[in-house]
Amino acid sequence: MSTIPNDFINFLVPVIQEFDGAVEQVRHRQLALGNCLTAINEELATLYKQCPGDREIEEYIKRIHALRQRMIEASIHVKIIEDRIGKMEQSIAKTRT
Numbered sequence: 001m002s003t004i005p006n007d008f009i010n011f012l013v014p015v016i017q018e019f020d021g022a023v024e025q026v027r028h029r030q031l032a033l034g035n036c037l038t039a040i041n042e043e044l045a046t047l048y049k050q051c052p053g054d055r056e057i058e059e060y061i062k063r064i065h066a067l068r069q070r071m072i073e074a075s076i077h078v079k080i081i082e083d084r085i086g087k088m089e090q091s092i093a094k095t096r097t
Helices: 006-050 055-096
Strands: none
Touching: 006 055
16 A cells, blocks of 8 residues: 555646646657758758858858757657656556555
8 A cells, every 4th residue: 555645646647647748749849840950951951052161051050950969969858757757657556556
């Protein structure tokens, strides 16, 4: 038998569900941002082919690459959060049985 009060579990479940929903929204926004960055990068690559050696275009390409790297890092953090939410949900399920 669990020593965690039912009132706390009843409070915690909707909070975890709300957080899970927020994480899902972040995932969708990351996907949309990734698509935008890809489109911008493709346009810059086309421009660069037309104007090879253009330092301004090179700088923008570097910035896009840096943003993509930050998105990858953010995705890793979101995955860690999702895993922790899953573990909490499993623990609560065990507590309720």
